[in-house]
Amino acid sequence: MKLFEPLERKRDGQPVRYLIVDDSVFARKSLARMVGTFGGQVAGEAGDGLTAITEYGRTKPDIVLMDITMPQMEGIEAVERIVREHPEARVVMVSSVGYQENILAALQKGARHFVQKPVDPEVLYEIVRYVLNEEGVPAPAGTSDGTTR
Amino acid sequence: MKMDLIQPFIGSLDAVLAEMMKAAVVIADVSMEEEGYRRKGLAAVITFKGQIEGRIILDMEPRAAATIAACMAGREVDSSEAIVPETVCELANMVLGNAVTQLNDRGFQFRVFPPALLTEDQCAKIGSDSEATVLCFDTPVGAVHLDISMRYHSRPSNERSPVGVG
Numbered sequence: 001m002k003l004f005e006p007l008e009r010k011r012d013g014q015p016v017r018y019l020i021v022d023d024s025v026f027a028r029k030s031l032a033r034m035v036g037t038f039g040g041q042v043a044g045e046a047g048d049g050l051t052a053i054t055e056y057g058r059t060k061p062d063i064v065l066m067d068i069t070m071p072q073m074e075g076i077e078a079v080e081r082i083v084r085e086h087p088e089a090r091v092v093m094v095s096s097v098g099y100q101e102n103i104l105a106a107l108q109k110g111a112r113h114f115v116q117k118p119v120d121p122e123v124l125y126e127i128v129r130y131v132l133n134e135e136g137v138p139a140p141a142g143t144s145d146g147t148t149r
Numbered sequence: 150m151k152m153d154l155i156q157p158f159i160g161s162l163d164a165v166l167a168e169m170m171k172a173a174v175v176i177a178d179v180s181m182e183e184e185g186y187r188r189k190g191l192a193a194v195i196t197f198k199g200q201i202e203g204r205i206i207l208d209m210e211p212r213a214a215a216t217i218a219a220c221m222a223g224r225e226v227d228s229s230e231a232i233v234p235e236t237v238c239e240l241a242n243m244v245l246g247n248a249v250t251q252l253n254d255r256g257f258q259f260r261v262f263p264p265a266l267l268t269e270d271q272c273a274k275i276g277s278d279s280e281a282t283v284l285c286f287d288t289p290v291g292a293v294h295l296d297i298s299m300r301y302h303s304r305p306s307n308e309r310s311p312v313g314v315g
Contacts, residue, residue: 023263024242026235030221069242069261096246097261099253116250117243118168 004125005138006039009062016128016136017043019061021052021078022094023070027117031065031094034121038128039139049073049081056082056089062135063128066111068095068102076106083110090131094119154201154252155282155297161247162207162286162295165240169217170288178285182296186275189294190214191234192267193241194275197249199259203299206267206275207241210291214240238264244295 007016018035020042022028032042043059046052050073056064064082068075079091093106096117103114112131115124129136159176166174192208211228218236219226226232241264249259267275281298 024235024239026218026221026232026239027242029232030239033221033223069246069263071263096243096250098246098250099259101253117246118165 002037002121004038004121007129007132007136008039008139010135010137013139016040016063016132017059017061019044019046019052019055019059019064021046021049021055021064021070021075022067023047024067027067027094031119034119034124035065035128037121038125040128047071049075049078052078053081053085056086060086062090063131064089064091065094066091068093068097068106076102076109076111079106079111080109092124092127092131094124154299155284157248157251158205158244158295158297159284161244161251162284162293165243165247166286166288166293169220169240169243170290171220172289174286174288174293176284177287177292178283180283180285182281182283186272186281186296188267188269188272189292191237192272193234193238193264194267194271195241195245195262195264197245197259197261197299200257200302201252201259201299202302203297204275205241205245205298206294206296207237207244208267208294208296209237209240210293213288213291213293216290234266238266 009016018040020028020031028045043061044055046055048070066075066079082089091111093111093114098116106114113127115127163174189208190210191214192206194204194206196204211233214233214236215226215228218232245261249261281296284295286293
């Protein structure tokens with residue numbers, strides 16, 4: 001898998017921390033591996049929307065990667081509840097279902113972006129950079145491997 | 150079943166397999182099944198409801214699923230590992246998601262449910278009440294089957310309520 005220029009938090013130079021929410025273990029592992037290539041750290045994982053809300057409060061990640069179709073509570077409702085409690089939350093929807101209505105509903109509930117599965121790592125990297133905006137910057141060359149500091 | 154409804158599934162399966170396996174895949178056969186579903190390898194089912202209702206079953210040889218799981222995990226994966234059936238579920242999710250997205254662009258409204266692994270017992274109860282289209286793809290690591298059964302409930306919303314332009 002291609003390695004990307006590691007992204008770090010501008011405020012403290014630490015790796016960007018991700019919460020990965022998907023009912024599929026396979027999808028979570030795949031995304032975790034991908035964010036590893038971005039120099040990121042997995043702060044937590046959740047298999048449904050309800051657990052995602054708890055995990056967000058516990059881990060306070062920089063980015064949430066959120067599936068839509070999940071048991072118990074779907075991703076769009078989870079986004080709404082996370083953003084209501086934490087307006088600063090940056091949530092990127094990651095779903096195989098890319099309907100206009102789904103995308104629109106997620107954005108209206110507070111998601112910052114949408115990426116369709118199968119996820120192209122280069123597309124996700126650019127989206128993460130865009131969503132982090134000023135908060136996430138590439139690590140200076142030769143100073144970070146993205147995982148330790 | 151109308152071919153224009155099946156086409157998005159063919160394109161989606163082709164694209165998802167090629168992307169995940171990083172290899173060319175070839176459609177080997179398309180057939181109609183009227184009898185109950187018979188599992189061939191590891192199978193996952195996803196149902197969808199809305200203007201078109203039905204289900205898809207993605208069925209693949211464990212070796213093929215293990216190969217894709219290994220690509221994603223970045224390590225060797227044995228076909229007996231738990232991540233292998235998970236892989237089949239997630240692939241089914243991607244195939245259905247991409248196909249219904251295309252159908253949604255044509256005006257059909259859906260609700261998609263999470264995938265579930267299909268056991269022998271469940272197979273016996275599936276498919277005996279409706280005709281299914283079965284696509285078979287050849288991949289470098291084994292065959293992949295997609296069994297599609299669906300029926301119309303209503304015409305797409307963009308046919309029922311056309312929106313004027315200009």
